[in-house]
Amino acid sequence: MKVPIPIPRIKIGASQRLRCHPCKEKDMAKIDLPRERAKDWKEVMLKKMAEVLDKYRSVRLFMDICVKCGACADKCQFFLGTGDPKNMPVARADLFRKVYKRYFTLGGKIWGRANEAEELTESVLQDWYTYFYQCSECRRCSVFCPYGIDTAEITIAAREVMAAAGIATKYVTEVVAKVYDTGNNLGIWPLAWKDNCSFLEEDLKDTEGLDLKFPVDEVGAEILLVPPSADNFVNTNTMIGYAKMFHAAGISWTTSTYCNEGGNFGLFLNYANLKKTNNRILEAARDLKVKKIYWGE
Amino acid sequence: MAEKFLFILLPYLSAAVFLIGVLYRFWVWGRTPVPLRIVSTPAPRTRGGVIWRLIGDALWFPSLFKGDRFLWAAGLAFHILLWLVLLRHLRYFLYPIPGWVEGIQTPGLYAGYLVSIPLALLLARRLVDEKALYISILGDYFSLFLLLAITISGTLLGVFFRTYLVEVKAYALGLIHFNPAVPQAHWLFELHFFLVMALLAYFPFSKLMHSGGLFWSPTLNQRANFETQFVNPWDFPVAYNPRNLWPPEKYQQELAESKEGKKE
Numbered sequence: 001m002k003v004p005i006p007i008p009r010i011k012i013g014a015s016q017r018l019r020c021h022p023c024k025e026k027d028m029a030k031i032d033l034p035r036e037r038a039k040d041w042k043e044v045m046l047k048k049m050a051e052v053l054d055k056y057r058s059v060r061l062f063m064d065i066c067v068k069c070g071a072c073a074d075k076c077q078f079f080l081g082t083g084d085p086k087n088m089p090v091a092r093a094d095l096f097r098k099v100y101k102r103y104f105t106l107g108g109k110i111w112g113r114a115n116e117a118e119e120l121t122e123s124v125l126q127d128w129y130t131y132f133y134q135c136s137e138c139r140r141c142s143v144f145c146p147y148g149i150d151t152a153e154i155t156i157a158a159r160e161v162m163a164a165a166g167i168a169t170k171y172v173t174e175v176v177a178k179v180y181d182t183g184n185n186l187g188i189w190p191l192a193w194k195d196n197c198s199f200l201e202e203d204l205k206d207t208e209g210l211d212l213k214f215p216v217d218e219v220g221a222e223i224l225l226v227p228p229s230a231d232n233f234v235n236t237n238t239m240i241g242y243a244k245m246f247h248a249a250g251i252s253w254t255t256s257t258y259c260n261e262g263g264n265f266g267l268f269l270n271y272a273n274l275k276k277t278n279n280r281i282l283e284a285a286r287d288l289k290v291k292k293i294y295w296g297e
Numbered sequence: 298m299a300e301k302f303l304f305i306l307l308p309y310l311s312a313a314v315f316l317i318g319v320l321y322r323f324w325v326w327g328r329t330p331v332p333l334r335i336v337s338t339p340a341p342r343t344r345g346g347v348i349w350r351l352i353g354d355a356l357w358f359p360s361l362f363k364g365d366r367f368l369w370a371a372g373l374a375f376h377i378l379l380w381l382v383l384l385r386h387l388r389y390f391l392y393p394i395p396g397w398v399e400g401i402q403t404p405g406l407y408a409g410y411l412v413s414i415p416l417a418l419l420l421a422r423r424l425v426d427e428k429a430l431y432i433s434i435l436g437d438y439f440s441l442f443l444l445l446a447i448t449i450s451g452t453l454l455g456v457f458f459r460t461y462l463v464e465v466k467a468y469a470l471g472l473i474h475f476n477p478a479v480p481q482a483h484w485l486f487e488l489h490f491f492l493v494m495a496l497l498a499y500f501p502f503s504k505l506m507h508s509g510g511l512f513w514s515p516t517l518n519q520r521a522n523f524e525t526q527f528v529n530p531w532d533f534p535v536a537y538n539p540r541n542l543w544p545p546e547k548y549q550q551e552l553a554e555s556k557e558g559k560k561e
Contacts, residue, residue: 010427055531057329058515064322065510068437069372070429071364085431094432107502116434142337144364146354146372147507148516150335271332276535 318501
């Protein structure tokens with residue numbers, strides 16, 4: 001049965017105070033970002049914005065062609081949940097668009113506020129930090145937009161711009177830093193990963209009498225398995241499932257302690273970390289000389 | 298003097314701003330690379346599929362149909378009627394008039410009478426729907442009012458305050474042969490003409506660029522051909538960090554340093 005989702009009345013500033021914790025210095029250092037907000041954050045951000053606008057056609061185009069029809073307005077779960085008008089995808093993009101207009105378009109430079117252009121001020125930055133981290137980059141809005149405007153692209157751009165000036169959330173930076181330290185989002189250290197694997201081996205022997213291996217860092221295996229790291233930590237039945245399946249298929253496999261997580265939090269931060277996080281899957285595969293990568297997430 | 302400006306200088310000025318502005322926008326979009334494959338689902342797998350998708354998005358707005366039926370109906374009605382009106386106006390610029398332009402004369406006329414209705418509905422929607430009201434900015438109202446003024450003045454011009462059409466056609470033909478002469482004065486025609494020129498000049502600076510921009514949209518004009526590698530033109534190598542690798546020696550070291558490894 002299809003239950004229609006009630007569309008909330010708009011409540012200005014309803015989720016303004018629901019803000020993510022700011023990033024920590026130790027994490028930022030590990031992921032090649034400024035340790036704290038840059039003193040000249042405005043200049044840094046505008047410079048990065050110009051770079052992003054020249055690197056992503058999506059961002060440049062979506063800034064220019066939105067007609068504010070509002071078809072996306074009631075499609076965002078963050079708006080449906082909070083009723084905060086700035087969580088409508090079009091309004092979220094407008095946070096970026098008004099700064100774009102002020103500094104990168106003729107109309108905005110001449111007409112200023114009449115053309116909805118706005119200086120990059122502290123309060124605009126606070127709005128960016130609040131609302132661009134209230135987007136899950138699910139891209140649902142792009143399905144309903146007549147021009148395919150994808151607010152996730154704008155969210156990604158805005159986070160990249162903020163990250164360049166040392167502004168990010170703890171949840172994202174901490175997880176990316178953990179990936180570089182331990183190889184996975186949960187922060188399972190290699191020894192613990194090995195220990196978990198041998199525990200599962202013993203457990204399987206005791207409960208089901210099966211003698212299966214959970215190989216770790218085995219050079220020359222056929223398949224590198226990149227599971228969600230929770231599979232070796234909480235959802236261990238899934239991990240046992242992998243082992244049974246590979247055993248039944250007679251394929252040699254291995255996990256890697258360098259890369260034992262397929263989820264990529266770099267997407268929520270910036271391109272460099274997105275690429276680094278993904279690239280380590282290839283690095284691990286080359287290191288272990290596997291033939292194929294099985295990658296779940 | 299004012300008439301000379303309006304009828305001789307302004308048309309060429311507006312046309313130049315329109316053409317250069319639109320081409321400049323296309324050039325900026327075209328030179329900006331597309332680094333990632335971000336096509337929206339359900340995505341076509343072939344080039345033909347992409348063309349079909351873009352034609353569909355340009356002609357009958359399936360995305361709006363999924364999301365907002367009223368907006369879809371009003372928007373589609375407006376765009377179809379506007380196209381009919383525009384094509385009907387070709388009769389003023391062509392001599393002799395081709396058969397198909399003759400053919401859409403009657404539908405074009407009625408479209409001209411009706412096109413104000415969806416425009417008014419779209420305007421009303423912006424004012425009534427609190428979400429649309431919140432996101433609307435000056436540019437949205439300006440475009441709507443400009444188009445409304447053009448369609449209403451055009452309707453009045455055709456029904457109540459008629460101008461001398463032979464004169465208008467002679468002027469239009471002169472215009473496209475770069476030999477314009479100021480036509481007989483008619484206040485409403487002057488207003489109608491001025492508003493159209495204003496729209497032309499405003500076009501490249503405004504959200505009206507959505508008309509051409511649609512075809513540049515990477516979420517719509519890409520294919521879901523995941524079997525081929527997508528190359529990012531500005532990609533950069535990321536640092537391989539051997540510090541993060543865990544060779545056996547490092548395990549041993551970790552183990553020795555850990556609590557369990559320490560001998561009691």
